[in-house]
Amino acid sequence: MIVDNRAQVRKVLLITLVLNLFVMGLKAAVGWATGSLSLLADALHSVTDSANNVLGLVASRFSSPRPDRDHPYGHQKFEAVGALGIAAFLGIACFEILQGAIERLLTPDRPPVKISASELWILLLVLGVNIFVAFYERRVGQRIGSQILIADAKHTMSDVWVTISVMAGLIGIWAWGFQWLDVVLAFPVALLVFASGWSVIQANLPWLVDEMAIAPEAIHTVATQVPGVLNCHDIASRGVVGRQIFIEMHLIVDAKDVETAHRITEEVEARLNDRFGPARILIHVEPPSYTSSQISYEAEGIKDEG
Structure with a gap:
């Protein structure tokens, strides 16, 4: 909202x-x-x-x-x-x-x-x-x-x-x-x-300068409490808590069809909005076979192409 x-x-x-x-x-x-x-x-x-x-x-x-x-x-x-x-x-x-x-x-x-x-x-x-x-x-x-x-x-x-x-x-x-x-x-x-x-x-x-607004560990905790969520990673946030927050994440869900995956992501968005809202949330859904331990973006993960 x-x-x-x-x-x-x-x-x-x-x-x-x-x-x-x-x-x-x-x-x-x-x-x-x-x-x-x-x-x-x-x-x-x-x-x-x-x-x-x-x-x-x-x-x-x-x-x-x-x-x-x-x-x-x-x-x-x-x-x-x-x-x-x-x-x-x-x-x-x-x-x-x-x-x-x-x-x-x-x-x-x-x-x-x-x-x-x-x-x-x-x-x-x-x-x-x-x-x-x-x-x-x-x-x-x-x-x-x-x-x-x-x-x-x-x-x-x-x-x-x-x-x-x-x-x-x-x-x-x-x-x-x-x-x-x-x-x-x-x-x-x-x-x-x-x-x-x-x-x-x-x-x-x-x-x-788009400094982190919410600790990615806090977002990870809220998201993984939703039934059907196996894990989430590459979490980023910016904005001001209580005013407007933008959250991005990759979500690994236990779902065999798009409708189930959508329902799970809707619940994640609702809980994040209740905790940190108002928020605009972008979620990239991934299958159960995908694994990643990188909760947030780390400095060592950025490569210099020059």
Whole structure:
């Protein structure tokens, strides 16, 4: 069964886009008013939040799981490409933050940061909105299996820690006049942004390069429990468990006619779908006389024709 959750993804992204634009505006306004480098860097991070939402909407538009003539395996990798685009935005934000911090170190005679209690309360409101967005996106993303929402939730969660760090520095400036905190905290902000981008890459790159989705031994165990299955081998899988899985295997069945073999393979497909679905499964049926001990594809089994 093909599950198309793009309407839910677009709804969540539109809601978070509005909230992120609101947050970005507040941060930029307070940042310009106070002259805080770390807060302006945080506002830049929020610009990427909004850009990520727009990118996610575009990716969701083209990431239909339904196959067509030109894309017989569906279009869901568009969503993973969108998630990698988020990582790229995070890399740009990291560079801009570091550049601004270094420029501030090289020009120490710039006007000091001035912050008031009312501006700190505004930042507390910003923090609350960010926390809501992060948990809202993650909850919906995990429920419907959307990589773009989960990736964007990680990005927004990094924004939460960034805002907490910036607020701590601004409180230090407001209470004790520690101007150096503004520049010093810009560096961990950049590191948090980079770490968030790296985690997004780690989560989505295996899908794009067709890394194994399910251990072949697990598929072998499920298949061989079906009556009539003698063995299975050359098992391969790719995709994301719970979202869309593609499984291929060779199945040795105890059947003397095509109808019996078909019934056995239908039962194997049903059990694999119950365990790992939704899944598209391709089974090559072989007679009882065939034998093979190679459960999966091994590196040593690939020959270099060059």
